[in-house]
Amino acid sequence: MFGTDSGGMILRCAVMVVILVNCPDDIWTLPAPSRVFVDSVNMKHTLRWRPPRTACNTTVLFSVQYQGEFELLVKNGSWMDAFDCQQIPSAHCDLTYEVGSDSDYDMRVRAQCGSELSDWTKLVSPFNRRNTRLTVPEMTVKTAGDTLQVLVKELPLSGAVSVTVWKEDEQKKTVYLMTAEKPTLYIESLQEGKVYCVTAQLTLHSGVPSNTTPPHCVIVTGPESAAWRTPTTVTLTVIIMLGLLFAVFWSVVHCHTGSCQNFFKKEEQPHAIGLDFPVILMLEPTQYEELCELKPQVLNSDSVSGEE
Structure with missing residues (x-):
């Protein structure tokens, strides 16, 4: 009886050890992303996944790697980092430019919470861009x-x-x-x-x-001017008018005093034109007699010096 219980206990312990050895990541580390697949439409290839359910104090970040025929055969099975998909918060990654040939590509993604990393989750089967889904052109x-x-x-x-x-x-x-x-x-x-x-x-x-x-x-209506040229013509006209207005405004604001006077110089008024014809004064008889009685006085130099 004792031997039977002892053997069963040993068996259970052995099973627990096997579980702990083979599944350490599921117990001690961050859960990995799930449902990894490629959504490919009209040769645009987007890798998508489901984020892990975890109580992370910060934003969970994701990193993506890919492996094509070149990496598998020439680079001895190495993985390449997707350039724009390292430590990103979103649950998708555009791999259109990475998938550059009709060969099979394997892809994987892992999560990161702070300094804690999850395992890599790979595609269920490799992806080939020839399997892209084509839609009717818009x-x-x-x-x-x-x-x-x-x-x-x-x-x-x-x-x-x-x-x-x-x-x-x-x-x-x-x-x-x-x-x-x-x-x-x-x-x-x-x-x-x-x-x-x-x-x-x-x-x-x-x-x-x-x-x-x-x-x-x-x-087809006729050979008149194309309708899509009209907006271009209007746009060019508006741009030219705005440029001219800006040039005039800039010239007025930055015009120096000297240069502005040259542009806006005033012409001198001409002198009064002399009258070459006699002036006839209409005087009364008495005023005319008084005017005739006046004698002009001419001062010479001697009289002026004597007076002084």
Whole structure:
């Protein structure tokens, strides 16, 4: 009886030792993040995870590493730190630029609370960007004069958009390619009064296509000036007028006294013009006689000195 109880106790102790040896991180350290997966849409790859439930006195921070074919084979299985995802508070990391080839990538994330670190949590299976989810391109079609303007938002760097254009009453179709470097397409010299239809489809360089947008049909009005040029013209006019007003204001404020007098110098008034014609005074008879009786007195130099 004693031997049986002793053997059972030894067995239980052995089990506890095995648990303590194999699971120290789950008992003594910070819990690791869970549900790590890649959310990839239109070649934009975002690693997401669920933060651990822990009573941390500070903000829980996360760090991300990745391992591609180059790191696995050339660098002997080393892991690379995601540049923008070291000790970040958010539970997601954009790895679009790190995933630079069609090879398999492994990714992992760990949590940090103060000086305490958790274990790394890896993806369930490696990620390949060829498995990205493609959506229908978000396309806008405008018309002005005899020109169509086609815009597509968020074009991926590793793909292109095929734009198909045709007249509504004809079967002939023309295909144009749009890339991230040229997200706007202009189709000129179209026939006035005709209806043109446009569709778009995103295709990766690997050949994986998306669904095609529904046809967007517009009527070409005529060869008048393009409507999208008007705001540019108005903007340039306003900028030029503001520049002229600023120059005039600056000149008035910073004008020196001497230089301003040169610009605003007053012209002297001309002297009074002498009268070359006789002046006829209308006098009364008595006043005329008194005037004639007056004799002018001329003072010479002797009389002046004698008087002194």
